[in-house]
Structure formats: structure tokens, C-alpha cells
Amino acid sequence: MSVHHFPRAFGLHAASxxxxxxxxxxxxxxxxxxxxxxxxxxxxxxxxxLEVHPENYxxxxxxxxLAAFADRYPISLHAVGLSLGSxxxxxLEHLLRLRALERRIRPGLMSDHLSWSLATTNQGPLALPDxxxxxxTEEALTVVVANVDRAQGVLDRRLLIENPSTYLQFExxxxxxxxxxxxxxxxxxxGVLLDINNIVVSALNQGLDPAYVLADYLxxxxxxxxxxxxxxxxxxxxxxxxxxxxxxDHGSRVGLEVWRLFETVAHVLGPRPTLIEWDTxxxxxxxxxxxxxxxxxxxxxxxxxxxxx
Numbered sequence: 674m675s676v677h678h679f680p681r682a683f684g685l686h687a688a689s690x691x692x693x694x695x696x697x698x699x700x701x702x703x704x705x706x707x708x709x710x711x712x713x714x715x716x717x718x719x720x721x722x723l724e725v726h727p728e729n730y731x732x733x734x735x736x737x738x739l740a741a742f743a744d745r746y747p748i749s750l751h752a753v754g755l756s757l758g759s760x761x762x763x764x765l766e767h768l769l770r771l772r773a774l775e776r777r778i779r780p781g782l783m784s785d786h787l788s789w790s791l792a793t794t795n796q797g798p799l800a801l802p803d804x805x806x807x808x809x810t811e812e813a814l815t816v817v818v819a820n821v822d823r824a825q826g827v828l829d830r831r832l833l834i835e836n837p838s839t840y841l842q843f844e845x846x847x848x849x850x851x852x853x854x855x856x857x858x859x860x861x862x863x864g865v866l867l868d869i870n871n872i873v874v875s876a877l878n879q880g881l882d883p884a885y886v887l888a889d890y891l892x893x894x895x896x897x898x899x900x901x902x903x904x905x906x907x908x909x910x911x912x913x914x915x916x917x918x919x920x921x922d923h924g925s926r927v928g929l930e931v932w933r934l935f936e937t938v939a940h941v942l943g944p945r946p947t948l949i950e951w952d953t954x955x956x957x958x959x960x961x962x963x964x965x966x967x968x969x970x971x972x973x974x975x976x977x978x979x980x981x982x
Contacts, residue, residue, distance in 0.1 A: 695747040697722050697781035697901070699944035701968035702749070704951060705742065709958050717745060718962065722781070724749040724948050731770050740777060749782040749901070749946070750775060751866075757820045757834065758789030758807040761798075768827050775828060782901055782946065784833035784866045785824075787817070787854065808843035809853040814860075821861045833900045835866035836890075838874040838907075838921035850875075851886075851893040858898045865894055868903040869938065870950075873930045874919040887934050896942050904931055904968060905950040924953035927964055935968070939975035947972060 702722035705713060707729075713720070723742060727750040730739040742748065754767055775783060788804035807813045825832050834857060836850055848856070854865055867890065876883040906925030910918050927935075927949070935947075949964045 694779040695743070695781055697747050697749055697946040699946055699972070701947045701949065701965040701972060702747075703949050703961050703965050704751075706952065706955055708955050709961070710738065712958050714741070718958070720746060720962070720965070722747040722749065722946065724751050724782075726750075727752050727771055727774050728754050730774060736774060736777060739774075743778045743780075748778055748780045749784070749948070750778065750780040751835075752783070752785040753804065754790070755785040755820070755824055756789045756791035757785055757824065758787065758805075758813065758817055759791045759820065760816050761791060763820055763823060764791060764798075765827075768824060772828050775830070782833060783828065783830060784835055784901065786835045786837055787850075787857075788837045804837055806837055806839045806841075806843075809846040809848040809850060810843075811847065814848070814853060814856055817857055818860045821857060821863050825861065825863065831862065831864055831900075833864040833866040835868050835903065836871050836875075838868075838871040838919075840875075840878050840918065842879050849889055849893075851889040854890075855893040855895075858894060864898045864900040866901045866903060867899050867938065868905075869934045870903065870905040870907055870923075870927070870931050871921060872934065873928070874907050874921045877917075877919050883930060883934060884937075887937065891938070891941055899942060899945060902935070902938060902945050902947045903950055904935060904947065904964075905952075906931075922953050923950045926960075927967070932967070932971070936971055936974075939971050944972040944976050 698721050700721035702724060703720060705723040705725050723746045725739065725748065730736050752771060755763060786804050789807055790803060790805060791798065821832060821834065834854065836854060857863060858865060872886050873883045876886045904927045905923045906927055908920040908922045908924060910920060912918055947968050949961060949968060951961055
């Protein structure tokens with residue numbers, strides 16, 4: 674991977690709206706993973722929208738397959754490889770490949786994470802297979818602002834930035850996660866992908882109350898900036914000394930703590946595009962659709978409540 678810096682002259686923050694772009698509805702969709710390709714392709718279940726990791730579709734044959742799904746369903750591209758927190762800047766080659774796929778698929782939404790996975794060393798670029806956290810400092814904010822600004826310019830569309838799952842706190846952090854994202858929204862015009870499972874995982878790992886952390890998000894971030902919600906399950910592991918750690922593995926049903934916070938979000942913000950993520954121990958499609966049906970019922974209740982408020 675070669676790391677390039679490119680000028681801020683690309684800095685267009687408004688989302689492009691080509692005629693072929695299919696908007697993502699304020700309904701519950703699912704993450705499309707390879708084990709479900711055949712059944713979704715052949716049976717065409719009534720799913721409001723699908724989300725994929727675009728890095729899995731950068732070859733010609735897989736791009737063709739994704740384009741066929743995009744003919745039937747609204748598609749969201751949820752990237753994992755932009756490394757928006759990297760001080761070395763963005764990988765222009767990777768970004769341009771994402772842009773080519775975006776131009777072909779015309780997704781309704783496009784997103785990545787508040788994390789980093791790319792660095793430069795004396796031996797050259799280093800790509801790490803994880804979404805690593807960063808300290809919430811003014812220095813880090815400057816880096817992420819520049820990278821988001823440049824990515825949005827090259828892609829010519831607004832990005833949603835997802836709050837990460839974390840397992841520690843940096844002593845250097847001067848801002849809360851919500852404050853950091855709110856400043857990022859203000860500086861770049863990006864949006865926020867609110868991952869409620871990640872709020873629960875991060876808060877409990879750090880000894881915080883997830884409801885308090887969520888309240889900080891809802892107070893700090895403009896409602897108009899929250900463009901998508903993610904729901905997922907996580908694993909719980911017991912540690913020596915009676916402690917527990919939450920691991921964001923996306924390998925089980927959505928937990929009760931996550932559902933409760935989602936109900937709060939739905940009633941405060943109203944219906945938003947909401948995704949069920951399931952990436953490990955992937956079940957049969959009906960189980961995934963059942964989780965989406967629960968999310969949809971909560972969205973429907975929120976809609977009813979707003980109409981009769």
C-alpha cells in the first residue's frame with residue numbers, strides 16, 4: 674500500500690445525488706455477507722436495504738455481483754479500510770478504488786470508522802488488520818478532520834463516521850468521544866453512524882453507564898448529523914479477579930442493553946436507517962431477518978409516537 678497526500682481542493686462535503694442513487698429508507702436492513710448471497714439472490718426476500726463492506730467487492734467479478742444486488746435493493750457501503758485516524762494520511766490508491774465502486778453502485782449511504790489501521794515505519798507503510806482507537810485530543814482531531822475532508826472530496830459525497838468499540842481510555846484524551854465526533858461534524862460536514870452496540874461495549878469496558886454515554890451523544894451531536902444506526906451482539910468474557918470484558922464480535926443476537934438504548938434513540942430521533950450487523954458465527958437468514966423485524970417494530974412504535982405526540 675502506498676500512502677499519498679492530496680490537496681484539500683477536493684473538499685466538497687455535500688452528498689452527491691445522481692439519478693441512479695437509491696436512498697436508504699428509515700427502516701431496518703441487514704448486513705449482506707457471503708453465506709447469504711445465494712439465498713438473497715434467488716429468493717429476493719423483502720429487505721428494505723442492504724449494507725456491505727466495499728473492500729470485499731473491489732475485484733471485477735464481485736463488483737458485478739454487488740451491482741446485481743444494487744439493481745434490487747438500496748445499498749450502503751460501510752468501509753473498513755480508509756484509516757481516517759492515520760497521521761500519515763490516506764492511501765490514495767485504495768480511496769480511488771472505493772470511488773470507482775461507489776460510482777458504479779451509487780450507494781445511498783457511505784461510511785467508515787473513527788479509527789486507524791495504517792502507519793508509516795522505517796521499513797515502509799504498515800497496514801494492521803484491525804480498527805484501532807485513537808486518543809481524543811486536539812492533535813488527533815486535526816488529523817481526522819484533514820483525512821475526512823480529503824476522503825469526502827475525492828468521493829464527492831458525505832461520509833458517515835462510526836463511533837468505535839474500545840477497551841481502554843487514553844490518559845491524553847481531552848474530549849469525550851461525543852465531543853470529538855461533534856467537532857468533526859462541525860469541521861467537515863460529515864455525518865455520524867451511531868453504533869449502539871459499540872456504545873454499550875465501550876462504556877461497560879471502561880466502567881461507565883451506557884445510558885449516560887448515549888445521553889452525551891444525543892446532547893452533543895446534532896440530530897440531523899446522525900444518518901444511520903447499527904445494532905449487533907457482543908461477547909462477554911470473564912477475567913481473573915471477577916472482572917468482565919465485552920468483545921465486539923458481531924456474533925450473536927442483539928443484547929437487551931442494546932435494544933433498550935435503541936428504543937431511547939428511536940423515540941428521541943425518530944426513525945433512521947438501522948442495520949443489524951452479524952459477522953461471525955453467521956446464522957441462517959431467517960434469524961437475521963427476525964432481528965431486523967424487532968428493530969423495525971421499535972422504529973414503527975417511534976413513528977406512531979411522533980404522529981400522536
